[in-house]
């Protein structure tokens with residue numbers, strides 16, 4: 001994406017004011033004057049729409065007063081929300097780095113980097129996937145003695161530990177191989193999956209040799225995972241003896257195992273180069289102690305790493321997101337070490353890109369517009385959100401440091417380990433930092449480390465960092481820094497968005513509300529930008545209203561929009577056309593297809609009436625103390641049948657979920673209204689009716705058109721079709737609604 005936007009941007013600053021060579025450049029998006037003109041014209045139209053609504057409320061004796069007031073309320077809401085979305089489009093900035101200038105810095109002066117990988121469930125997140133991610137980050141183009149990779153396993157699974165142990169052996173061959181041919185990507189799974197585009201100079205023979213080694217390791221891991229236990233002869237070897245029969249994933253002692261210690265002379269690869277340090281950690285879990293999900297894991301990692309490597313820079317990735325660009329550490333350092341602006345930068349966030357999206361992105365999971373436009377828009381106001389993965393932080397800011405002009409980072413920090421301190425002593429020290437009582441009565445989870453109590457711990461933590469005065473930057477290089485796995489079924493997508501919208505909305509209603517907490521600390525544009533996401537959930541009721549009440553009123557013969565012949569029709573039409581035309585162009589420029597854009601509109605609708613609705617309700621229940629925070633992990637694997645349908649872009653329903661009842665009911669109801677209305681127009685030849693109800697009929701028609709795959713799912717015969725119970729319930733509810741409308 002970075003590439004395709006280049007002609008649309010203007011480059012600025014190259015030399016710093018003080019004559020230093022800059023390590024990164026910032027470019028502003030072009031065409032902003034035209035955009036601002038468009039936005040202003042839309043603003044005027046929106047005002048006209050609201051004026052029409054407010055001044056035409058049906059009086060007493062007329063029908064539809066309440067329906068009309070509801071439309072007014074929904075439209076006021078959408079207008080506000082639209083204004084927030086303008087903040088990120090006002091003036092996006094794009095960053096690029098000068099790595100060749102960084103290479104003039106003496107290698108020995110480069111900071112240490114600690115890489116945190118999180119995993120939590122060997123079933124949803126198979127160990128083979130986890131170690132491919134681990135191997136990809138071990139293979140960064142960076143001095144290996146300065147790299148330490150930590151895997152946090154919240155399942156405390158021996159299978160994952162075994163896989164990591166295997167990965168450490170494989171790394172001895174893999175790392176030299178990557179270095180020798182400068183190959184990409186450095187996740188072995190991804191590399192061997194995409195045979196077609198190998199552009200490196202590696203001979204086929206050597207590649208297939210490496211592939212065999214990898215496949216052998218993979219099958220050993222698969223066999224162990226299948227059996228659910230490790231080979232007998234390993235049972236007593238170092239590390240494995242930590243596991244005993246009484247252990248469960250929710251009840252076990254802390255485990256810290258330094259699998260590779262780069263300070264030991266024997267930790268070398270096939271070329272004789274040192275291997276990066278590799279550490280496995282499973283923090284203590286006890287049923288009576290809350291573990292705070294990923295935030296808890298990250299905080300334990302912060303402490304454990306502080307006694308092992310204590311590097312100044314921390315990279316954090318989810319286990320499903322491998323490094324796709326071996327230069328990312330050097331890129332990040334271009335920001336942190338820049339003499340002029342580096343001082344202010346707290347974290348460098350890469351967008352979340354995925355390698356498993358299909359061509360037309362059926363579930364709208366590619367986030368191309370968010371990644372290419374919105375994050376860059378936030379960047380112009382002080383920086384993107386922290387989105388939990390693909391993010392480089394300074395250790396100090398994660399630990400709560402406030403920004404100060406005079407603060408000088410100690411990039412050389414790191415543990416000067418005493419000679420006599422063996423790995424064993426170190427592991428024991430680290431374990432004591434990963435117990436579940438360690439944090440009791442400490443500021444961890446509040447002022448120090450990632451914040452607890454929110455399903456989007458990342459967004460909240462990033463907001464707090466920015467409010468402490470730090471800036472962040474969004475970096476989106478032409479060769480994407482990280483690639484992850486997006487959900488592959490509708491249910492998983494909706495569940496993920498429920499967690500996100502819930503966590504974000506919870507932030508809005510808490511003391512961390514960007515407008516209150518951020519007031520005076522971050523720019524208004526950034527506060528508004530945050531609200532695009534923190535208010536996702538709040539869109540649910542207005543949207544539900546907008547797709548049910550006008551169709552209900554259509555059945556009842558109540559008009560809610562101006563006649564086509566009325567001049568008031570113009571602002572309605574203008575807002576609708578301009579909004580969608582712009583969104584289409586934006587989507588296409590960002591790389592979506594036309595069908596992809598249509599799919600995004602559908603998912604936008606489905607998410608709003610299910611995920612966001614559930615999210616909003618859950619936040620309210622939580623405020624009332626009725627419900628507790630949860631974190632449902634997104635599955636990274638689907639069964640074969642469902643995978644085939646995903647590849648073919650056929651929507652997956654299958655299970656009987658109440659969310660699907662909502663979806664099917666609104667779809668059916670709009671179809672019925674649309675058909676009835678059309679029939680009325682055609683049968684009576686009443687063109688007057690068409691004039692009066694045109695907008696309403698069109699609205700129903702568009703909703704029905706968006707829902708075509710839903711009707712199809714009601715009629716399909718495969719396993720992914722709408723479950724019978726969902727079909728019948730939604731048919732029943734629709735019939736009832738129509739009946740009510742007619743009496």
Ligand SMILES: O=c1ccn([C@@H]2O[C@H](COP(=O)(O)OP(=O)(O)O[C@H]3O[C@H](CO)[C@@H](O)[C@H](O)[C@H]3O)[C@@H](O)[C@H]2O)c(=O)[nH]1
Pocket residue numbers: 118119120121125152154292293294297317318319320387388389455456457458496499500503631632633634635
């Ligand atoms: O108790 C837990 C739960 C989750 N995780 C890890 O958290 C990561 C994210 O979980 P996933 O199920 O993949 O959720 P996503 O929705 O894909 O994650 C996005 O949203 C989360 C916040 O909701 C962020 O934490 C993530 O970084 C971001 O990628 C994974 O590596 C998990 O292993 C833990 O370590 N411990």
Ligand SMILES: [Mn+2]
Pocket residue numbers: 318320484485634
């Ligand atoms: Mn994920």
